[in-house]
Amino acid sequence: MKVRFPLILCLLMGIIGMVAYYIPHRIVQNFDNELRNTALRIIFAFSLVLGVGSIIRHHWEKIKRKREFWEYSYVTLISLFLTAFIGLFGGIDGKGLIKMQIGKFSFDIHTIYVNMAIPLGATMFSLLAYFMASAAYRAFRARNFEAILLLIAAFIVMLASVPPVARLIPKLPYISEWILDVPNTAAKRGMLFGITLGVLSTSLKILLGIERGWLGGK
Amino acid sequence: MSTDIWVWIAAILTLGIFSFLYKDNPFYRFCEHLFVGITNGYAITFYWHRILVPSLIKPVSQGEKLYLLIFAFIGALYFTRFIPRLSWLVRIPIAFVLGYGAGAAIPRTIETSIIEQAKATILQRSNFLNLFDAISSIIIFFGVIATIIYFFFSTERKGILKHLAYSGIIFIMLGFGASFGYTVMARISLLIGRLTFLLRDWLGIIK
Known part of the structure; x- marks a missing residue:
């Protein structure tokens, strides 16, 4: 059963x-x-219950056992409950049961999202520009012909997106577009066939009860 | 310089995340934990106002679509995950979503990722209307075959198979290089966005 x-x-x-x-x-x-x-x-x-529940449990355990940096778990829990409260009772556009405003200072969920969540998320991802560039500097070496091809393709696509360079070499954006549209498409399409076969076989395995990871390995 | 308190909050949080470039520090950790809390709090709000209220609470409270209560009950079984004696019941809502998702994915994936992609790869008369398109189409056709052969490990790579597999590596390298460059530039544009915010909206140094 x-x-x-x-x-x-x-x-x-x-x-x-x-x-x-x-x-x-x-x-x-x-x-x-x-x-x-x-x-x-x-x-x-x-299903959000599972995700949020597990975050709350994780941070609660961290605080209880006073693990490293446990103080910051209060920040996560308080901000989570506060944002949820503001959103649930203040409404998505600030027209909910409780008016989220003190004097002229409005703090409805939309304002919080635009002025806190978006800057935090965008800055977090923009940091990756630096880390990707520094990792690439350390990892990329023009050791053989294939590595040189990878470097050239990456440089052309990157330089073509820089307006002064594109103005200096007018053909560069067209070459970049061609690389993205032709060899890139060919490689991605070839890989897509393999990925699709994997998706199909996994879906069939789930339906036929061969893949039972979602049952907790039973 | 801006006088809007929200611009100041956004600027301080932006600087908090940027401070990680120096090293891991309490200011960054505070912002990082705040981000996790706010995004999850927002997700709760979003699911409530955008899914549960319009799809379930509104119609049911008006006496319409009462059968949706059955699905709400099935969804509520997710809560049993936290009751060890009943935790197996969580498999029921998962079976609903996973089963439908897996079943619906099969025909759609075959259609979009195999049939349509194969149709776009096969050389047709319309691919040869001009020289540039013809060359590009032949390269795509050859590249797809070469890439597939590169991932074909069922027989030893000898003769033409070896050469085709090597051509596959060339296409894959060009593809990875292009994807890498594209991803880096997307992150750079985010960085430019954040710097523009700091210098224009917050400090007012640039216009």
Whole structure:
């Protein structure tokens, strides 16, 4: 019951997902649309419980056991609860149950997202520019012909995106575009065939109950 | 210099993350933990206001689509993950989402990632309308075959197979190089965005 029922359910849902693609009849399509866009979205929304629950548990344990840098776990937990409170009660556009405003200072969820989450995320990812460049400097060596090709392709694509260089060598953006459109497409497409076969076999293994990692290895 | 308090908050947080370039420090760790907290708090809000309220709470409270309560109950089974005696029930909502996702992926992946890609690779009369397109199409056709052969390990690489596999490496290297350059430039544009924010919106040094 604990293993067989979820496996049968998984297979049944897989057949529904597959069959709906091949039957263009209105009834089947409406059923599939409702299932995909409403029912599964509702179930999926609840899955956030697992993610947030595990974050709260992780940081709570860290504070309890006073592990290294445990003080910062308070920052995560307090900001998580505070943001969720502001968002849930203040509404997504600040028109919720409680007005998130003190005098002229507004702190609704949209303002927090634009002025805190976006700057933090964008800066975090922009740091990767530095780390990627420094890693590439250490790792890339023109040791053989293949490595030289990789370097040349990377340099052309990078330089073509710099306006002064592109103005200096007008043909460079076209060469960069050609590299992205032709050899890059050929390599990616070749790899995509292999990746797709992997996706297909994994999907079939899940549906047929061969791949049981999601059952906790049972 | 800006007088908006939110611009100041955004600028201080930006500097906090940039401070990692010097070394790991308390200011960076504070910003990093704040980021995790805020994004998860925002995710809760987003799922509530954008999915649960319009798809479940609104229609059900108006007496419509009452069958959605069954799916809400199935979704609520995720909570059993935290009750050891009932934790196996978490497999039911996972089976719903995973099963449908895996089943729906099969025909769609075959269509988009195999049939459509093969159609775009095969040489047709329309590929030979001008010399440039013809050469590019032949290179793509040859490159796809060579790349596939590079990943073909079922037989020993001898003769033509060896040469084709080597050509595959050349295409893969060009592809990886282009992807690397493209990714670096995307990150650089983010960096330019952040620097523009600091110098223009916060300090007002540039216009």
